[in-house]
Amino acid sequence: MNWTKRIATGAMALVLSCVAPYAFAQYYAAKAAAQAGASAGSEQSWWKNAVIYEVYPRSFQDTNNDGIGDLNGITARLDYLKDLGVDAIWLTPIYPSPQADFGYDISDYENIDPQYGTLADFDRLIAEANKRHIRVILDMVMNHTSDEHKWFLESRSSRDNPYRDWYVWRDGKGETATSKGAPPNNWQSMFGGSAWEWDTKTRQYYYHKFYVKQPDLNWNNPMVHQAFKDIMAFWLERGVGGFRFDAITTLYEDPQMRDEGVLKDKNGQPIVNLLGEPELDNSKTDNLPGVHPVMQEMRAEADKFDSDTFPGKRVLIGETYLPNVAELEKMYGPPGKPEFELPMDMQLGIINKLDVAKFRTRLTDAEDHLNGHIPLIVFDNHDNPRIDKRYGDGIHNTDIERVISTILFASRGAAMFYYGDEIGMKTTPPTRKEDVKDPVGIRWWPKIKGRDGERTPMQWDDSPNAGFTAADVEPWLPVPPSYKTVNVKAEEPQPDSLFAWYRELIRLKKTNPAFADGNNVLLDTANTKVLSWMRQAPGVPTVVVATNFTAMPQTVSLKVPGAGSSVKTLLKTPGAKEPASLRAIPLGPFGVYIGEVE
Numbered sequence: 001m002n003w004t005k006r007i008a009t010g011a012m013a014l015v016l017s018c019v020a021p022y023a024f025a026q027y028y029a030a031k032a033a034a035q036a037g038a039s040a041g042s043e044q045s046w047w048k049n050a051v052i053y054e055v056y057p058r059s060f061q062d063t064n065n066d067g068i069g070d071l072n073g074i075t076a077r078l079d080y081l082k083d084l085g086v087d088a089i090w091l092t093p094i095y096p097s098p099q100a101d102f103g104y105d106i107s108d109y110e111n112i113d114p115q116y117g118t119l120a121d122f123d124r125l126i127a128e129a130n131k132r133h134i135r136v137i138l139d140m141v142m143n144h145t146s147d148e149h150k151w152f153l154e155s156r157s158s159r160d161n162p163y164r165d166w167y168v169w170r171d172g173k174g175e176t177a178t179s180k181g182a183p184p185n186n187w188q189s190m191f192g193g194s195a196w197e198w199d200t201k202t203r204q205y206y207y208h209k210f211y212v213k214q215p216d217l218n219w220n221n222p223m224v225h226q227a228f229k230d231i232m233a234f235w236l237e238r239g240v241g242g243f244r245f246d247a248i249t250t251l252y253e254d255p256q257m258r259d260e261g262v263l264k265d266k267n268g269q270p271i272v273n274l275l276g277e278p279e280l281d282n283s284k285t286d287n288l289p290g291v292h293p294v295m296q297e298m299r300a301e302a303d304k305f306d307s308d309t310f311p312g313k314r315v316l317i318g319e320t321y322l323p324n325v326a327e328l329e330k331m332y333g334p335p336g337k338p339e340f341e342l343p344m345d346m347q348l349g350i351i352n353k354l355d356v357a358k359f360r361t362r363l364t365d366a367e368d369h370l371n372g373h374i375p376l377i378v379f380d381n382h383d384n385p386r387i388d389k390r391y392g393d394g395i396h397n398t399d400i401e402r403v404i405s406t407i408l409f410a411s412r413g414a415a416m417f418y419y420g421d422e423i424g425m426k427t428t429p430p431t432r433k434e435d436v437k438d439p440v441g442i443r444w445w446p447k448i449k450g451r452d453g454e455r456t457p458m459q460w461d462d463s464p465n466a467g468f469t470a471a472d473v474e475p476w477l478p479v480p481p482s483y484k485t486v487n488v489k490a491e492e493p494q495p496d497s498l499f500a501w502y503r504e505l506i507r508l509k510k511t512n513p514a515f516a517d518g519n520n521v522l523l524d525t526a527n528t529k530v531l532s533w534m535r536q537a538p539g540v541p542t543v544v545v546a547t548n549f550t551a552m553p554q555t556v557s558l559k560v561p562g563a564g565s566s567v568k569t570l571l572k573t574p575g576a577k578e579p580a581s582l583r584a585i586p587l588g589p590f591g592v593y594i595g596e597v598e
Helices: 003-016 022-036 040-049 071-076 078-084 119-131 150-155 222-236 291-303 325-330 356-368 387-391 397-410 439-444 498-511 513-517
Strands: 051-055 088-091 135-141 196-199 204-207 242-246 315-318 342-345 376-378 414-418 519-523 530-536 543-548 554-556 567-572 585-587 592-597
Touching (some): 040 414, 051 498, 071 078, 071 119, 078 498, 119 135, 135 315, 222 291, 242 291, 291 315, 325 356, 356 530, 387 397, 397 414, 397 498, 397 543, 397 592, 498 513, 498 567, 513 530, 530 554, 543 585, 585 592
Parallel strands (some): 051 088, 051 414, 088 135, 135 242, 242 315, 315 342, 342 376, 376 414
Antiparallel strands (some): 196 204, 519 530, 530 543, 543 592, 554 585, 567 592
């Protein structure tokens, strides 16, 4: 249901019990400004405080009743996304693909996979999204293609084919006329096993950092560079708002093909994974320096479309799992040679437990050690178990999800979240190997059940198949039993629901000046149970945020330099008591308080 219609029917009083009245005036003022037309400045800077929503197209909305989500389904749900406050949607790959890795094995970069629709459907999605001031961001997979892509079919056809050098081919160790020899080195696939696959016809190995059906491109070949600049231009001309670059740190490999180092435990013994394989340090196949010049090239290409002809900033987002904030900062590019506007800050998202000290350190890193760049905080995506699995305790999961979402939206910078997070969708892995679709789960079962559990269909309502597809259609993954109570229709009208919490947090992020433009300043930094900070911007009231990381009630005393102790509530955990002042803010188990200092 439309948010403004719900207010008109009398639901406003319910929401006002936990949101200050003045906030609605700000909301409608902001809405009026948006309707009047965004300024040139905002068109260029929209991404700096953006709310980005990851859509897994297979699982979002099915409109042709084949059990698989499609582009028309995303278009049909744009009003929902607009009401939620989303600025951009990132679509995981929708290109033609054999679907060996569900779209990340691309066979044609300049078309739409028929199971998702057509280029005409995509153009309609762009047009309808633009009407709602929502940008569409595509996944750009440059590390590898499908083994069914025309480039690779040519490459493996003969050693002297012009496309041979578009991929990474090497002789085996000890190869003879009758023996293929051993793989060129000890490099491993992220899916398990050797990263080298023998090709019988041309009698060489090809390299695949990921699945065997995803051969790595050779980024030492200038023609590969030009091909991807052309691909980007194809989609930018159709009006996309930017790209998220998949597995970008893996573009280059050690040119000398040296073995990776083996990780060892504190006793000096090799560490092995669940398959009994040694854990490698990836120093020869990940985050090598060549990535940076490539991204400088791609950024320059995207910036060509930042003009009067193509209004609005095109934004490049990086999938950047990196060991520390110093490496993350490099992904923004050196002065005069920009790379990503928004490399993903996974430093918070990979903690996987509520640890106040670690969260405080990572927030400090994002504020103080990115050289003033805008962070993009990410907790959840299609490759990781959902928030309930990684942070929940099975009792207070919804309150814990409020804590995580508060850190996501009430911190400085852009925020990215995953479809279904806003209603608290649960990780629901398969219980039988024969039901597994993900190649990771198929290979590693039962030690690892794969990524199906976080990719289940969006839960829209309590009808059969949760409103994702028709009741008599079998969806590509089963709808979890939780859909009966965990769904948009049930939560949308409830002021105390997780959905309402997300919507209000996003509204505060977009309409409160301290949230939109303020710095993060950590407060009460000796506290080991409550994480608190303030958002400060010149000339506007300071906002304080306190989040209880424990199942026990806490009371915090916060001091804001140069301010008194009076505070006005903006948002708090449903049912929580009002604080008497900044000096005594009560927090229930995993409770949250957000207030404006008076």
